Structures are given as C-alpha cells and as structure tokens.
Amino acid sequence: MSGEEVLIQVSKLNYVYPDGTVALRDIDMEIGTREFIAFIGQNGSGKTTLSKCLNGLFAPTSGSVIVEGLDTRSKGIIKKIVTKVGYVFQNPDHQLFNSSVWDEIAYGPRNIGVPENEVEERVREAATVAGIHEEIFQEHPFFLNKGLRQRVAIASILALRPRTIIVDEPTTGQDRKQSVEIMNFLKKLRDEEDHTIIIITHEMPIVVAYAERTVALCEGKILLDGPTREVFSQPNVLAKTFVQPRQITRLGQQLGDLDLPPDVLTVPEMCEIFGETLSR
C-alpha cells in the first residue's frame, strides 16, 4: 500500500457463492488514499468478486472488509458503503436504466436520501468532473455513444462522492483513442480529485501506463501484489495467472543472458537501454 492513510482493510477474506463455488480464499490487503491499482487475472480468478466485496455488494463468508471504519458485514450498512466505494459496471448498459442523463446521475444520491436541492448540486458537480455538458442532461443515455455512456455511468457513481472508485474493464471494446480518453479521465480523478482508483482489466498496456500497483489474482487467491514494475518482472509467477507481460517486457526477459533487465515496461525504456549499450 502506498497511500498515506488506509481506506479499506481486508483481512482473511473468504467468499463462497451460494452454489458452493469458492471465489476468494484468505485475501489480505490494504488499500490507501490516492492509489491507482489494477486487478488482473483470468475470468473466474476472483477479480470481480473481490471488487463486489470491497463495496459491500457481497458480505464476506468469513474474514472481514472494513471500509473507512465500517464493517461490510453490519446490517443495513450498504447505503453507507456505497458513499465510500463506488463500483462502475463493465458494461455501462447494465447500470444505466433511467430515461435521462440527469435522472441517471441523480438516482444514487436520491436513493440514499440526499435532499433534492443537494441532489442538484451533486449532479452538476459530478457531470462537470466527468465532462458531461448540460446540453445532454435531458437526453436518453441509451442513445449516447459508448464512451459517453461510460462517463454517465461514472458520473452517477461520482454523485455518491465515494473516495474509492472501482471500474470494471473500463477499456473493453473501446479503441485506442477512446481508451486513452477514459484512462486519462480516471487518472485525473486520482491526481486532481484525490480519489483512489481500482481498475479491473485484461489489457496490460493499460495497466503499465496507469497503475502504480498491480494485484494479480489466480483461483481466488492473491498471487502477486506490489508495484507494477515488480509484478511484471516475475514472468514465472505471473504465468500461473495466464497473464503475459507486454511484448517489450518479454523481449527483455528472454534476453536476460545478454544482461537485459526483466522489468522494462515500455518501448521508450527499451530504446534507451539499446541506445546505451550500442553507443558504447
């Protein structure tokens, strides 16, 4: 954990689905303020289940999740937890169901009993941060393009003013330009608004470019948890998650016998290493 203050404390968390499937085993982790974390691993590795435990959608089968002092096992706690940890669904269409952008963003605050005059203030604030202009407040979310729908989904979470925001596969199905836009927006939320951001993703270039910390899950357990560069420098451990480091990282790892380091994350870093070696 790199943040100054612990926001979420996970201790010996186990989660078993009603059908008996063990989804999480003995998870211990701390999440701090202003972190940017990536959860990686195959489908079924526990990433989404863990995220739903972090925001109280799922109560632990055993162990505990303490969110800013609140135990997610407590009765009737969910309306408080959602104001601490927001969860943005992978497909914004699973989340958006109101008939206007305004009602969509206002839904969360209204649901937790925020008075209507403050609801308006929160909607305007969330829309501004998410870059949603007033002209589309009365439009139906369904008719917006996917990037904009995702912003509306995020704004509806922001309106609950959680400090931690979990975004499930923010870039799936988006092209490169759209991915950069959405990721830069999440980075801004961390850099300028002091949120902690957790992304669940399969896209390693995104992890490397944005996440300072990476948590690799496999069969419900945490296999690796640390600075992104360290996590990707361990290809043999990572292989158990079926996640491959980026191509340029793998190139360095396969040239270890020629003294190339195993933790090169980007093409410019690799160019620099080749440049130094070749100009000698």
Next chain:
Amino acid sequence: MLAVSVKNLSWKYEHATEFALKGANLDIEEGSFVAIVGPNEAGKTTLVSAIQGLIPHSFNGVIRGYVEVFGEKVAEKSSLELAQEVGLVFSDPEAQFTAMTVQEELVFGMENIGLTVEEIDERLHWAVEMADIADLLDKSPFDISGGQKQRVNIAAILAMRPPILILDEPTSMLDPLGKDFIFDVLTTLREQVAMTLIVVEHNIEQIAPLADQIALVYDGQVVKVAEPREFFADSGFLSERHVEPPEVTALAHWLREQRYYNGPLPLKMDEALSISRDLLKREVK
C-alpha cells in the same frame, strides 16, 4: 483472382446524417489473409457487412459504388448465394446460437442447405478439428465460456465451407486465454485452409504476424493497404490515426532511425529476439 473488390463504395444508413463509408476501395486476392484495423466507428463493420451482402440486402440506406465477390456484384446476388460464399463471425459470441448442444448447432446449418449425412459427418469432423472443440460437442452452447462459444461459432461457419470467411472483432469480448485460443485457430486456418480470410481486429500485435495485407480503415475510407512490414514503415501516418505497431516493431523502427539496424522490421517475438541478439552480441564482444 480477386475474391473481393470494393469500388468507390459509399454507404449511409437510413436515418443516419453522415455516410459511414465515403468512397472506400479495397481489393482482396483469393486465398489471402487480410487484417482490417482502425478506430471504432471508422466504418470497419460497415465495410465487412457490405462484403457479406448484409449491405444492401438486409439494411436500408443510400449506396454509391459497389462490391464484387468473385467478379460479380454483391447487390445482384441472392442472399442464399452470398451466405454460401461469405461466412461472417461476429464479436458477440452469444449472438448466433439456437441449438441445445454444440454438435446440433454445427449440424443445423449443414442440414439446412441439404447436405447428405456422409457430407455432414465429414465436414463436422473437419470443422471440429480446425476450431479445436472436440471436447465440447455434447455440451450446451450456453454452458461454455465466451472463448469456447466463439470457437463454436467459427466451426459452425467453417462447416458451411464458404470460400471467404470474415471475422469481425472475434476476440474483443474475450479474456486473454480466450483471445489466445482464437488466434491459435486463425493460425491453423491460415496454414491449413485455402480460404480467403478477412479479420477485423484491434489487437495488432497478434494479428500482424498472420496477415498477408493490413488495411487501415479511417473515417469511412481505406486509407492504407500494405504487406505488414511495409504497413508499419510510416509510423507517423499510423500514430496520427491511433494505430500502434507491435512493440517489437516499434523498437526496431527506432533502431533503424538511429542507424543501429538496417534490416527488415520484425513483426513477432522470435524475429525481434534474433535481431536483438545479433546487435547486442556484436557489442558485448
């Protein structure tokens, strides 16, 4: 012979304000593997829909220019004829299922076109092997993973033996393991089958080494078509259009600019490893 020829094709969907395709041109040689890349909403899906004949047969809109498949205009062919000539696999693996088991799913299409039992058996066996799904035949198509579903979809279309197979972002909704399996199937098809393959794909790193030609669709036009190494040679042109070469290609590009290297651009890991070893060993001595 040309399998596909797209000539000055423009298309506007009914109710749309703008043209989705604006004078696109593309020739595809029979038996070649063509990767189609480009940003979302650039017109890639519209282009392949026009090659398959969904446009103009199943959509309303305004068309200019034309598409030919094996020398005949798509607009003048029947939908049945087109279904037998051009197979299309979509990105959503759920979209195409109707049957109770994977085997029934595969047999259904073949029965529909009146094949004999022997012919169905032979094609089934072949398609199952190509898509590597022998262990799934008795399962329900709804009980298998997304990556497995997509392989079943590919097998179902393969069983129809279309001379042209189009896959429209076949991996975009799959996890990394599911994606890798699809690229394995594409590799098998490329090596063992004489089909013309057209694959719309965002994952340039995995598709580039398979492609004979890469076509970049941008703002309704095909703005570049070239053999992969040539395609990546102009990195400025590509990055302005949000296309990134494979990382090892980008590294070699830089090495060429710095005059450390003057050979061909690598497209995949083993090529990059041997170039790197040559360069670095020379220095280590």
